[in-house]
Amino acid sequence: MTERIFFSRSEDDTRELGRRIGENLCEGLCVLLYGDLGAGKTVLVRGVGEALGISGVRSPSFTLINEYESGSGLLVIHADLYRLGENDAGSLGLEEYEDSALFVEWPERWRNPPVEDVMRVYFSAVSESEREVRILAVGERAEGVLMKL
Ligand SMILES: Nc1ncnc2c1ncn2[C@@H]1O[C@H](COP(=O)(O)OP(=O)(O)OP(=O)(O)O)[C@@H](O)[C@H]1O
Ligand SMILES: [Mg+2]
Secondary structure, three states: OEEEEEEEOOHHHHHHHHHHHHHOOOOOOEEEEEOOOOOOHHHHHHHHHHHOOOOOOOOOOOOOEEEEEOOOOOEEEEEEOOOOOOOOHHHHOHHHHOOOEEEEEOHHHOOOOOOOOEEEEEEEEOOOOOEEEEEEEEOHHHHHHHHHO
8 A cells, every 4th residue: 555645735736636647547547536525526537637638527426427538548437426325336337447547536435446456535625725635545556656646
């Protein structure tokens, strides 16, 4: 396991952190995004998209899952489980996206998230515009990405 703590002073900082994740992204990586409403989870994924030539990442709070394809053919899945009850999470079938790069908001609702090649990203609001972003990575691929940020 590898842990790093980042500090974001603005929405742009968080997008930039997302861009760096996007630049180093590989298939099979699962990124679990923890934090309150408005913490910056979707902003981070928007940055990931920007690095991959995917513009206009929108919150999947209503669609639950948004699928994007990068210029190089990597499938990027962005899910938001907020509206799911704890017992429905299995039915979304997120387990089947193991060859994609997967970003999941409100992963507390997911009963069996992967345990290998996972990055857990914890946002906490320090002030209206500042966030502490703590990232824990488990597995060779995930730790490799984290070390390059
Ligand atoms: N340092 C920061 N990083 C990210 N967003 C910030 C920051 N400071 C202020 N913000 C604002 O916080 C909001 C973050 O919104 P975002 O949609 O990313 O939240 P979220 O964590 O996805 O919430 P939800 O659980 O509702 O989906 C935006 O309005 C953004 O402008
Ligand atoms: Mg969101």
